[in-house]
Amino acid sequence: MKPARIAPSILAADFSRLGEEIARIENDVDWLHIDVMDGHFVPNISLGIPVISSIRPHSKLLFDCHLMTTNPDSYFPELAEAGADLVTVHIEVFPDPRPVAELAREHGLGFGLVANPITPAASVEPFLELVDVVVVMSVEPGFGGQSFMPEVLPKLETIRKAVDSQGLDADIQIDGGITPSTIGLAREAGADVFVAGSAIFRAPDPVGAVRALRNEL
Helix, strand or coil, X not given: CCCCEEEEEHHHCCHHHHHHHHHHXXXXXXXXXXXXXXXXXXXXXXXXXXXXXXXXXXXXCEEEEEEECCCHHHHHHHHHHXXXXXXXXXXXXXXXXXXXXXXXXXXXXXXXXXXXXXXXXXXXHHHHHHCCEEEEECCCXXXXXXXXXXHHHHHHHHHHHHHHHCCCCCEEEXXXXXXXXXXXXXXXXXXXXXXXXXXHHCCCCHHHHHHHHHHHC
């Protein structure tokens, strides 16, 4: 497997001082995970293109934009202009993601597919050659602070085997409930990239929290 990378989710950060929150962990993490929600695909509204654009000049991290929206492809041009590096869309929205993957590439964006906890590995396996990353949700999408769902681990293992057996370079990301007590399980099942929100930004010492996650890895 590839080296493990940690991607803090700014959904759990203090939005009143978002720049400071990001700067504090910038040198200790690998990606920045940005949850974009529309209140339709998930029952929550988070942030959008103006926020992404405003924080882009203040971070050199890869901006991993998880689009929990019913029409994410319509925002690809604006996301690219705002500074997104990678967009991930839900297979539940695009059962055939080939056109949307092509559109993302046209705008210079990396592309990934997300599968909800109930969605089987078979839904994304036919499209692994299209993606830079496959995201396995280990909580229900829409809200931070949820507990890790260990029942998704067999799906994670299945996707890991499929990626490896095809000799693909895709990353496998796990998103939801990642803490020092769960990150090792996800790594053993095959994850490369670990999204952690509350475990980092709501810890008394966010940098120490990142180091605790790395120690478990």
